[in-house]
Amino acid sequence: MSSIYSRRQPPNPGLGLTALALLLASCVPSPAGLAIDPLQAPTHPAPARVEATRGLPDPWTATPTYDPATPTTQPSPTPSPPPRSRFEGPTAIGTSVAGRPLEVYRFGNGPSQRLILAGIHGGYEWNTIALADELISYLRQNLEIVPPEVTLYILRAFNPDGAARSRSYAGRANENGADLNRNWPFDWARTWPPTGCWSYLPINGGTGPASEPETQALLRFLLAGHIEALISYHSAALGIFPGGHPPHPGSLRLAEAIAEVTDYPYPPIETGCTYTGQLADWAAQNGIAAVDVELSTHYSLDLEQNLRVLQVFLDFQPWVRSTQDQKTPAPH
Numbered sequence: 001m002s003s004i005y006s007r008r009q010p011p012n013p014g015l016g017l018t019a020l021a022l023l024l025a026s027c028v029p030s031p032a033g034l035a036i037d038p039l040q041a042p043t044h045p046a047p048a049r050v051e052a053t054r055g056l057p058d059p060w061t062a063t064p065t066y067d068p069a070t071p072t073t074q075p076s077p078t079p080s081p082p083p084r085s086r087f088e089g090p091t092a093i094g095t096s097v098a099g100r101p102l103e104v105y106r107f108g109n110g111p112s113q114r115l116i117l118a119g120i121h122g123g124y125e126w127n128t129i130a131l132a133d134e135l136i137s138y139l140r141q142n143l144e145i146v147p148p149e150v151t152l153y154i155l156r157a158f159n160p161d162g163a164a165r166s167r168s169y170a171g172r173a174n175e176n177g178a179d180l181n182r183n184w185p186f187d188w189a190r191t192w193p194p195t196g197c198w199s200y201l202p203i204n205g206g207t208g209p210a211s212e213p214e215t216q217a218l219l220r221f222l223l224a225g226h227i228e229a230l231i232s233y234h235s236a237a238l239g240i241f242p243g244g245h246p247p248h249p250g251s252l253r254l255a256e257a258i259a260e261v262t263d264y265p266y267p268p269i270e271t272g273c274t275y276t277g278q279l280a281d282w283a284a285q286n287g288i289a290a291v292d293v294e295l296s297t298h299y300s301l302d303l304e305q306n307l308r309v310l311q312v313f314l315d316f317q318p319w320v321r322s323t324q325d326q327k328t329p330a331p332h
């Protein structure tokens with residue numbers, strides 16, 4: 001059961017549009033501790049698109065793309081509020097099954113928003129979290145490298161329960177035994193053939209698409225915050241995976257840019273695994289340039305390479321369509 005369904009016809013009656021609208025509505029107003037409200041107007045002049053979607057964002061039609069042709073500065077009859085700071089964090093965008101905060105750091109305050117995410121596979125890929133912490137530290141000391149048009153978020157540990165549980169196989173799933181990279185409402189399946197896939201311990205895609213609180217929190221954040229590009233770090237060794245089936249143009253362009261500054265395999269190594277419910281594929285389907293990047297081992301940070309990836313990601317222009325985008329993506 002891995003059919004790709006229409007964006008307007010989610011297949012699981014347990015998470016229909018009404019339920020998802022309620023889910024999205026539930027993040028407004030913020031619960032205690034949720035300092036980031038992506039639906040809140042930023043204090044800098046906002047793109048017109050933000051105003052137009054301030055109600056309940058529809059995840060099946062949301063197109064979180066930045067249109068550079070849209071004027072971002074409008075004459076205002078009232079004095080503008082002071083610009084928000086260029087650093088904020090940690091801020092919780094939600095909580096895990098066991099109640100641990102999903103912590104996000106923000107760097108810069110520009111209109112083009114993007115996200116680096118680590119630890120989707122918990123303690124089993126603990127080195128991605130260690131890398132995220134290094135990137136956070138580096139950015140705090142070098143905030144000037146964030147271009148004025150960019151806001152970069154880093155979610156350092158998307159599966160904090162798994163990270164706290166184990167640095168081995170038992171640390172991969174969330175507290176419900178779900179794989180948080182198999183729980184997204186794109187080609188979702190509870191189970192999949194083990195051939196070529198990680199199968200050291202029983203694990204599943206959740207009880208339905210976006211059934212897990214971690215997925216729900218990040219889904220809200222990505223759509224309501226109009227994230228345009230994301231990197232999700234994994235380990236280990238398989239390379240750089242652009243999101244989408246087949247890969248979407250923006251995701252391909254981001255993957256190619258990362259491949260130019262790293263020695264990670266690209267196209268990625270195919271193991272014959274059937275991928276279902278993946279974050280990057282769902283994100284690409286929703287207009288986000290999305291890439292999975294696998295570190296070279298289960299213990300290395302590859303910091304030098306990933307500082308180059310950071311610079312590429314900050315310089316990436318999600319809204320530029322190159323001639324490459326017009327070509328049919330090659331299968332990877």
Ligand SMILES: [Zn+2]
Nearest residue numbers: 121125234235
């Ligand atoms: Zn992984």
